[in-house]
Amino acid sequence: MAVNISNLTLSTPVPVSATNPVALELNGAEAIAQFPSIVTVLPDGSLQLSAPTKGASSKSTHRTRCEWKESFYWSLGSAADHLNYQEMTVTKVNSAQKVVISQMHVKNDDGPVIKVFWQKGNITMGFRQNFNQPTPVNTTVLKGVPLGAKFKITIRANSAGVARVTVDYNGVVGTSGDLQLDSTWNSQVFNFHGGVYNQIDYTDATPPEDGSICIISDLLISHT
Numbered sequence: 001m002a003v004n005i006s007n008l009t010l011s012t013p014v015p016v017s018a019t020n021p022v023a024l025e026l027n028g029a030e031a032i033a034q035f036p037s038i039v040t041v042l043p044d045g046s047l048q049l050s051a052p053t054k055g056a057s058s059k060s061t062h063r064t065r066c067e068w069k070e071s072f073y074w075s076l077g078s079a080a081d082h083l084n085y086q087e088m089t090v091t092k093v094n095s096a097q098k099v100v101i102s103q104m105h106v107k108n109d110d111g112p113v114i115k116v117f118w119q120k121g122n123i124t125m126g127f128r129q130n131f132n133q134p135t136p137v138n139t140t141v142l143k144g145v146p147l148g149a150k151f152k153i154t155i156r157a158n159s160a161g162v163a164r165v166t167v168d169y170n171g172v173v174g175t176s177g178d179l180q181l182d183s184t185w186n187s188q189v190f191n192f193h194g195g196v197y198n199q200i201d202y203t204d205a206t207p208p209e210d211g212s213i214c215i216i217s218d219l220l221i222s223h224t
Contacts, residue, residue, distance in 0.1 A: 002045030003219045005029070009071045012038055013055030013064040023056040028068060038066055042215065049195045052211035053094045054202040060110065062202050064211075065100075067195035070221060073107050075189050076181070077159050079223035084155040084192035087218035090118045091148055092211065097121075099212040100197035102153050104163065106131070107189045113181060114155055116165060117199065121146050123153070123167045125176060131184035142167040142174025150217065155192065161185060192221055 005028030014035055015021045031039040040048040051066040074082065086102060093099055101123075102116040111132055116125045122143045126136030145151050151169040161181035167174045196212040 003047040003216050005047065005068050007071065008068045010039055011065050011067045011069065013051050013066055014038065015056040021056055023058055046215050046217040048213060048215050050211065050213045051196045051198055052208065053198050053200055054206040054208060063198050063200065064202065065195065065197035067193050067197050069193040070191035073189035073191050074223055076157065076161050076186065080159050081224050082157045083220065083222045084194065085220040086194050086216055087150065087152050089148060089150045089215045091215060092213040093118065093147060094198045094200045094212050095210050096200035098199040100199060101194065101214065102155055103193035104155050104157060105191055105193055113185065113190065114163060114165060116153060123174065125165050127179050130182050131188055139176065141165055141176055142169060145169045
């Protein structure tokens with residue numbers, strides 16, 4: 001199945017320009033056209049996203065990403081059901097063996113509601129019940145998802161502020177259970193992200209070959 005990212009924004013590990021080192025964000029179709037070695041359409045229509053550990057990052061971090069995100073924000077009450085579904089494979093991981101693969105993010109804040117990781121062969125997550133909660137509650141959703149394994153990852157949230165993370169690997173399913181967002185989130189707006197976001201800071205000594213790569217073979221984002 002061809003993965004269509006033409007209506008999404010891509011955050012890349014490429015700088016805006018020679019004089020501006022901040023990571024470039026651009027439309028998904030433009031990213032494929034301009035940076036085919038970073039955002040690659042494979043022969044079967046799936047999408048490969050590559051994030052070398054040493055590259056361009058946002059102003060606030062030394063961590064690189066190659067990550068899609070929705071180009072608009074939405075409130076919990078704007079639809080009954082909000083869905084972020086990816087079928088994906090992590091084919092390479094950075095030397096810390098930890099990479100964000102899916103998020104439910106919030107506008108103008110560094111503390112997302114949900115952040116899902118591929119971490120040393122397990123799928124883990126962090127959840128913030130409260131807006132601006134300093135430290136998320138971290139849990140393991142599913143153990144034993146090796147590098148190179150195809151799996152399905154879903155973040156779902158409803159208008160009542162109940163979210164759930166589900167991972168399906170080879171018919172073995174792990175879930176977060178119901179996650180109730182408290183009322184501090186009601187005035188916020190969100191967007192979904194997915195791909196690879198390295199959880200390791202680059203330095204001058206970072207080897208150029210260090211980094212993470214994923215293949216997204218199916219992608220569905222909906223608000224219904």
